[in-house]
Amino acid sequence: xxxxxxxxxxxxxxxxxxxxxxxxxxxxxxxxxxxxxxxxxxxxxxxxxxxxxxxxxxxxxxxxxxxxxxxxxxxxxxxxxxxxxxxxxxxxxxxxxxxxxxxxxxxxxxxxx
Amino acid sequence: xxxxxxxxxxxxxxxxxxxxxxxxxxxxxxxxxxxxxxxxxxxxxxxxxxxxxxxxxxxxxxxxxxxxxxxxxxxxxxxxxxxxxxxxxxxxxxxxxxxxxxxxxxxxxxxxxx
Numbered sequence: 001x002x003x004x005x006x007x008x009x010x011x012x013x014x015x016x017x018x019x020x021x022x023x024x025x026x027x028x029x030x031x032x033x034x035x036x037x038x039x040x041x042x043x044x045x046x047x048x049x050x051x052x053x054x055x056x057x058x059x060x061x062x063x064x065x066x067x068x069x070x071x072x073x074x075x076x077x078x079x080x081x082x083x084x085x086x087x088x089x090x091x092x093x094x095x096x097x098x099x100x101x102x103x104x105x106x107x108x109x110x111x112x113x
Numbered sequence: 114x115x116x117x118x119x120x121x122x123x124x125x126x127x128x129x130x131x132x133x134x135x136x137x138x139x140x141x142x143x144x145x146x147x148x149x150x151x152x153x154x155x156x157x158x159x160x161x162x163x164x165x166x167x168x169x170x171x172x173x174x175x176x177x178x179x180x181x182x183x184x185x186x187x188x189x190x191x192x193x194x195x196x197x198x199x200x201x202x203x204x205x206x207x208x209x210x211x212x213x214x215x216x217x218x219x220x221x222x223x224x225x226x227x
Contacts (some may be wrong), residue, residue: 032212034215036150036215036216041220041221042220042221043117043203043205043218043221044156044203044205045215045218046215046216046217074154075131079189087155100146100161100171101156101158101216102128102156103148103155103156104155105153105154105155105156106155
């Protein structure tokens with residue numbers, strides 16, 4: 001499985017945008033980029049995923065570099081409830097064996113009031 | 114809609130004891146997974162199942178067994194617990210791979226082995 005590299009931690013102020021980077025230089029052409037987050041004392045929750053084009057949903061936006069070797073998760077207005085560990089994960093194409101996710105250590109996002 | 118439910122939430126075992134962790138999902142998902150999470154680390158896949166009656170090994174399967182007798186349930190067993198199995202265990206479920214669907218996680222079982 002291709003690896004991802006994320007900063008260990010980041011800080012943001014409440015109500016400001018947050019850009020969480022992820023490098024995945026060995027990504028294959030069929031790997032999807034998934035983001036999950038884990039709030040304190042909870043299981044991970046799905047945030048967003050994409051393949052080549054930028055994606056938006058109610059939680060966040062995902063900006064994917066043209067060469068697909070990096071991506072950025074964008075939280076448009078951080079709230080205190082967004083403080084969590086954010087995981088960037090590469091996942092096999094649909095129809096790949098098992099749908100399983102291989103987690104790294106993620107980025108711990110702290111949000112200051 | 115309960116989603117993924119894990120029982121128990123907490124457990125303390127002595128070395129050598131056995132126990133079973135239960136995961137139940139009500140979303141009619143085909144795939145189910147067991148992960149463990151240790152301090153400062155991401156989640157590591159223990160075992161997974163792509164359908165009723167099937168199981169497969171993940172990254173760290175040693176010391177664990179699993180069973181998927183019913184589609185909605187996935188059991189994780191520790192036959193002889195060791196302190197190295199002290200961890201938080203998460204169960205997840207999803208639709209099959211061709212839908213590239215997200216995984217839905219439970220809130221974990223915190224296990225301490227003394």
